Amino acid sequence: MMGGLGKMLALMGVFLLVTGGLLMVSERLFHLGRLPGDIFIQRGNFTFYFPVVSSIILSLLLTLILNLIFRR
Structure with missing residues (x-):
């Protein structure tokens, strides 16, 4: 076990x-993480970054690759 x-x-x-x-x-x-559509806000000591478009592209690529690998 x-x-x-x-x-x-x-x-x-x-x-x-x-x-x-x-x-x-x-x-x-x-340049993943710096695509148009990624949210980046910086004010003083505060920085907020959310890679919206990069996340969507990575999700689509991983879905395509995994579907090709595990296709029956």
Whole structure:
């Protein structure tokens, strides 16, 4: 039972590592996070940032990729 849990945790760690690396690379290549439509408010010591358009694009890409991978 613990061996299965260990494998699952290891796979989740690898997935997070790969996802983080892809996000860092995609930010430099595609300027994700700085697209028109992303909300950025800065006033004094307060900064609010919400990447609306970037989130929608990432959601669409992940949906497409996962549908292609898990298609039966």
